[in-house]
Amino acid sequence: MxxxxxxxxxxxxxxxxxxxxxxxxxxxxxxxxxxxxxxxPKVEWARMPVSMGQYGMSEGEPALREALAQQARVLGVPCEASQVLVVSGSQQTLDLAAKLYIDKGTEVLLEAPTYLAALQIFQLFGADCLTVPLEADGPNLAQLRSRLETHRPAFIYLIPTFQNPSAVRYSEAKREAVAGLLDEFGVTLIEDEPYRELTFDGGSAKPIAGRLKKSSWIYTGTVSKTLLPGLRVGYLIASPDLFPHLLKLKQSADLHTNRVGQWQALQWIGSESxxxxxxxxxxxxxxxxxxxxxxxxxxxxxxxxxxxxxxxxxxxxxxxxxxxxxxxxxxxxxxxxxxxxxxxxxxxxxxxxxxxxxxxxxxxxxxxxxxxxxxxxxxxxxxxxxxx
Amino acid sequence: MxxxxxxxxxxxxxxxxxxxxxxxxxxxxxxxxxxxxxxxPKVEWARMPVSMGQYGMSEGEPALREALAQQARVLGVPCEASQVLVVSGSQQTLDLAAKLYIDKGTEVLLEAPTYLAALQIFQLFGADCLTVPLEADGPNLAQLRSRLETHRPAFIYLIPTFQNPSAVRYSEAKREAVAGLLDEFGVTLIEDEPYRELTFDGGSAKPIAGRLKKSSWIYTGTVSKTLLPGLRVGYLIASPDLFPHLLKLKQSADLHTNRVGQWQALQWIGSESxxxxxxxxxxxxxxxxxxxxxxxxxxxxxxxxxxxxxxxxxxxxxxxxxxxxxxxxxxxxxxxxxxxxxxxxxxxxxxxxxxxxxxxxxxxxxxxxxxxxxxxxxxxxxxxxxxx
CATH class of the missing domain: 3.90.1150.10 (Aspartate Aminotransferase, domain 1)
Structure with missing residues (x-):
């Protein structure tokens, strides 16, 4: 065998x-x-069109992509619907990113601690996982600079808002500093924000992806923590240089995300309810x-x-x-x-x-x-x- | 970059x-x-339990796995529900199989012609794609034997029933002969049957997976061609030696298949309607x-x-x-x-x-x-x- x-x-x-x-x-x-x-939440299905049962586009439902782009722009991530890829839960973003970037021995940079399932899939693809320690307000900046001076990671993977597992939320100053360092060293950002909306003090800081001036980026989110995880509907938004590759990788992974869940998500995103x-x-x-x-x-x-x-x-x-x-x-x-x-x-x-x-x-x-x-x-x- | x-x-x-x-x-x-x-078909959602909105098991819904195993046994594939993995459309089976088997340069054996998206994902992972020509009743057996005598492919990928693109359905004799050759040479079978139920002359031949005596196997199907592709619900059934690896790979790919579609599929599989x-x-x-x-x-x-x-x-x-x-x-x-x-x-x-x-x-x-x-x-x- x-x-x-x-x-x-x-x-x-x-x-x-x-x-x-x-x-x-x-x-x-x-x-x-x-x-x-x-x-x-109790959800309604009665109004779903029969056409949602047919095959769909690998990119995702056009109206949902528009709604997600609109939501991201409000957060401060400039983007168009054409940069939005609906995925089968934001876990799939990690799979697509691993395929896009990681060969055996490829260096990637992570927070320590970091999301377990991200670590596992990056390691599965053979990544050499470098780390920067997390402090109460974000990564240690001196160590981040030092890593970037001495290594050329394919990307840095960050969960800046209520991280799993540490619950750390980056400060405004550290968000700005991290964006500056990534631009300075030309490192691609993967920013994972499943918990952003679960805020208890009302705080809402602009994503790091929205602060970049030059670097490529993937911003990913999901409805799993705020609506229904059983729908398996997440999304990524990528800088235009990355999007076509991610789209092809999505298509080869599972053709497209289930349309039933996409339709349900669309009933909620951006709504008053x-x-x-x-x-x-x-x-x-x-x-x-x-x-x-x-x-x-x-x-x-x-x-x-x-x-x-x-x-x-x-x-x-x-x-x-x-x-x-x-x-x-x-x-x-x-x-x-x-x-x-x-x-x-x-x-x-x-x-x-x-x-x-x-x-x-x-x-x-x-x-x-x-x-x-x-x-x-x-x-x-x-x-x-x-x-x- | x-x-x-x-x-x-x-x-x-x-x-x-x-x-x-x-x-x-x-x-x-x-x-x-x-x-x-x-x-x-027009489908009903009103009776779906709220719990289908929660996270689920990576293996899939237990009742659906039971129903799929039962269906496979009727076709002549001996298996238990514990060997069934619900996937996000049978395209995902190809992704998981590629991850399980293919390094750069790994030899795999395919029909010529074969399913385009299979070819693409096997090549994406770096496979060296060997072929055996398809005839009107299945593969050329002399060439199949010759390939197996001179190569050690990680697996053979076959679509024996109404193949995409050629529409070929293997004869009874060739199904039996192929199973014998795979057992003789110890080659793993991946058998893909999205079109099995779309039969116009009522014919239904036992899958090759059910004829194997020794070789490992993955049998994969979907509800996309017979129910609703937009649900993105497929399944694989694997020999017990392969299942644990495929399960871990599934979990790392997207945690689990959407439960809404799984619930809907379960309303149909095995039913009179x-x-x-x-x-x-x-x-x-x-x-x-x-x-x-x-x-x-x-x-x-x-x-x-x-x-x-x-x-x-x-x-x-x-x-x-x-x-x-x-x-x-x-x-x-x-x-x-x-x-x-x-x-x-x-x-x-x-x-x-x-x-x-x-x-x-x-x-x-x-x-x-x-x-x-x-x-x-x-x-x-x-x-x-x-x-x-």
Missing amino acids: AFSERVSRLKSSLIREILAAAQRPQVMSFAGGLPAEAML YQQHLSELRGFYRVRRDAFQAALQTHFADLADWNVPQGGLFFWLTLKQPLDTRTLLDGALAHDVAFMPGEPFFPEPDNHHGHMRLNFSHIDPARLEEGIKRLAQVVRQVQAAQAA | AFSERVSRLKSSLIREILAAAQRPQVMSFAGGLPAEAML YQQHLSELRGFYRVRRDAFQAALQTHFADLADWNVPQGGLFFWLTLKQPLDTRTLLDGALAHDVAFMPGEPFFPEPDNHHGHMRLNFSHIDPARLEEGIKRLAQVVRQVQAAQAA
Whole structure:
């Protein structure tokens, strides 16, 4: 049996195992990134035209592309509908970008930590993943400059707004500085913003893609976090030099994104009912965030440090006494608690012990306190055992 | 700008240009492979559970996997639901298979001619595409054996039932012989059957995957030709040794297939109303096939040879006086007729002049005769010009 060389880099299924374990109904899961069931909007299908059942264009539905371009321009990303490609969830943007840029040994530049599934697909295609450390307000600029002076990455992949996993939102100053550095060194930007609309303090900063003067860029978003992930409708917007290649790669991947989901997304994007839904969603998650923060204060104040997330779906904890948090998993699951160890979010997991990603959007509030309490107990037990 | 090496193999957009030109309303198009609009069934959405809006499993909906496995067992492919992976249209099976098997220079074995988009994605990943010639009842067996004796292809890709583009359906004897050869040489089979249910003479032969005793296999199908292509719901069924890798590759490509389309497909697969719809569809396309055959007899009998397709969506013409049919395109489009030249369906187009693929399912019957007549005139004109 001869598989491709890349298959040897398919990662083991630690994450899949955690999420599978978290499916058991008795488990209190902080592991996934699921929207709350209660906040999935009721949608109507009765008016959908029969023609949505036919094959469609690889680019996506023209009216949806127009609406997405309009939305991006309002955010400060100058673009036309002709630059918009509808994709099968923004995960597909990463697949297309990997195909466009990555050969074995191609250097790419990522935040540390970064989105796990991005890391995995870039590594699958053979990328050499360089990193720049994230601070509370964005990347360390000195280290970013240093990386760019000494390497020629094919692209930099950034999640500047409520990052998964760290919840970091770049400051205005760092957005501007990063754009300047990318222009200075001529590095292509891939900017991933699934969480932008899940803001709890009302802040909305212009994307970095909209600040570039010269560099090529791909800006990607999705309706998965704000409407219905089951539709699998995301989008990318690309600088005109990249678009034709991405379009061909999209066509070869799956011809086009399902039109049923595209039609449904179009009913919402730019509408007043969407604005109202977003407002309710932010309020709902803000309450969950606050309850989670209270539970963490009670049980984790002596164990870990964290920033209160101003958006997104996650708390990112840094243990005061670092340990490999993967070693907490068995104990946590034995007590019916699931969480995501921080190590896999780094290209070199063993150099980054001591972080935990906790999702606050999906847990039943009635079980939140008990789950956090049990998780803290597991941390204490393992730390005590290691100290002994 | 440094793209990956594979991007240099992204094909030029001849086909895209033809299909774009065919969009003009005045064009009589034999170029695409679209189902007839009139035969898209009316579907109901009112009973879809809200939970279909949430993220789902990468494997696909459990009930749909069960239904697809059941359907495959009836066809003669022994399998369990655990071997079924729901994909975003069967095009995605080709993407996953390319990732699983193909490095630069990997040999794969294909029918000549073969499905254009398969050829393109295998070449995109760097495959060295070997071929075996198709005859009216399947591949030339002596040449297949010879290829297998002298090469070790990573897989063989076959469309044994109403192939796109040639409309060939393998005979019982050749199905059995091909399975025997693949077992003898230990070659993995990828069997693609989008057209199986579009049979006009009621024939239904057991898939080759169901005849294998030892070799690994991937069997792939779709609801695009029989239900609604806009759902983008296909599936693959794989031997257990391949499944875990394909699942991880699926997850990294787009997390999972849209659940809305999966739910709709499940309402049909295995149902009586689906059987009834298929029966109506076969009758409808049989009538179109017969009308097309009559028009071809009138206008092409002295120009080309062809077999009357017993299923699928295409006539495959072989000109009596071969010429590069790509040179017919400008003239045809100037007369508002679109068709698909045969050359791109071969890995070495310049060695295979003189074929044309004509779709009979989508053309308005009222314009069929005029379209065929104009196309024949273009062929005559170009042949006369070349003879002059």
